[in-house]
Amino acid sequence: MWYLPRMKRGVLALSLLTLGAGAALASAVSLPATAAPPAAPAGDAPTASSLSGLVEKELHWGMSHQQVTQVYNQTGGFFDREYAPQLMKLQPGVAQQQLEADRDSRKANFERSYTEFNIGTPTGYDVGALHTEYTYGNGEAVQRLFKDGKNRFFFYIKDRLWKIYDEIPLRADAPLGSSYQEAVTKLNGLLAVPGRIRAANAQTGLERTEADWQDAKSHLRAVDRSGEHLVGVVLEDRNTLSNLTALRSVKPPDPFALDPSIANITKNGVTDPNAAKGGSPDGGKGKGKH
Numbered sequence: 001m002w003y004l005p006r007m008k009r010g011v012l013a014l015s016l017l018t019l020g021a022g023a024a025l026a027s028a029v030s031l032p033a034t035a036a037p038p039a040a041p042a043g044d045a046p047t048a049s050s051l052s053g054l055v056e057k058e059l060h061w062g063m064s065h066q067q068v069t070q071v072y073n074q075t076g077g078f079f080d081r082e083y084a085p086q087l088m089k090l091q092p093g094v095a096q097q098q099l100e101a102d103r104d105s106r107k108a109n110f111e112r113s114y115t116e117f118n119i120g121t122p123t124g125y126d127v128g129a130l131h132t133e134y135t136y137g138n139g140e141a142v143q144r145l146f147k148d149g150k151n152r153f154f155f156y157i158k159d160r161l162w163k164i165y166d167e168i169p170l171r172a173d174a175p176l177g178s179s180y181q182e183a184v185t186k187l188n189g190l191l192a193v194p195g196r197i198r199a200a201n202a203q204t205g206l207e208r209t210e211a212d213w214q215d216a217k218s219h220l221r222a223v224d225r226s227g228e229h230l231v232g233v234v235l236e237d238r239n240t241l242s243n244l245t246a247l248r249s250v251k252p253p254d255p256f257a258l259d260p261s262i263a264n265i266t267k268n269g270v271t272d273p274n275a276a277k278g279g280s281p282d283g284g285k286g287k288g289k290h
Contacts, residue, residue: 045212048191061237063161073107113144137250162240180224183231
């Protein structure tokens with residue numbers, strides 16, 4: 001779920017708590033003028049007062065995947081809370097057992113979804129929109145959850161949670177609206193500061209247009225995936241971000257690099273072994289009898 005901060009600047013009639021069927025977003029009501037947040041350094045994401053309320057309070061940076069799994073799967077956890085209202089309406093019997101089986105199946109699927117990015121073991125994520133969100137050989141992993149009408153991905157480095165990526169549908173009745181522009185506008189209103197817009201740029205490795213914000217602990221990105229009728233809402237630990245270069249010491253191989261064995265043979269240049277033999281370079285017929 002997406003949880004929104006209760007900002008003291010006014011009332012927001014905005015809910016991202018439920019993204020299932022029938023969920024709707026009421027537009028933000030008028031917001032009283034407030035003091036602007038501290039200006040971000042040039043070239044940096046603008047600073048919002050707080051991003052801490054954007055995910056459930058039970059989740060925090062540095063959790064292991066087992067701890068995250070427990071938050072959802074334990075007795076009284078998020079899955080149990082989701083199914084409790086439905087189960088309360090049922091009498092003991094087949095229907096109740098089927099619903100409990102569905103809940104338990106989703107718990108098991110979430111636990112099994114933990115995937116490590118090990119060199120030599122490609123994953124299905126490599127051909128999807130998330131392939132720039134991780135690297136191989138650096139102790140990274142991902143865990144996938146489908147809940148409340150959206151996919152959520154938990155990213156880990158050395159089994160420490162550092163990024164949460166939500167794929168939020170774009171449609172007329174969705175919390176962030178039907179277009180990327182509308183989603184960014186709603187987030188600007190929620191956070192009371194316009195996000196920095198960064199256009200897609202192959203030279204800098206930015207595959208998709210993004211808007212971003214930050215606070216003291218976290219960095220927020222809104223990723224344009226309009227072609228899939230989605231917006232990627234990504235919350236990241238700033239401490240991990242600042243240390244990514246060191247944490248990702250293993251670099252991916254250059255697909256255009258020369259094979260080492262060939263590079264060794266050709267390091268002193270390449271010569272034609274037939275050049276010193278003289279004669280016609282043409283392998284066809286020479287000056288024979290006519």
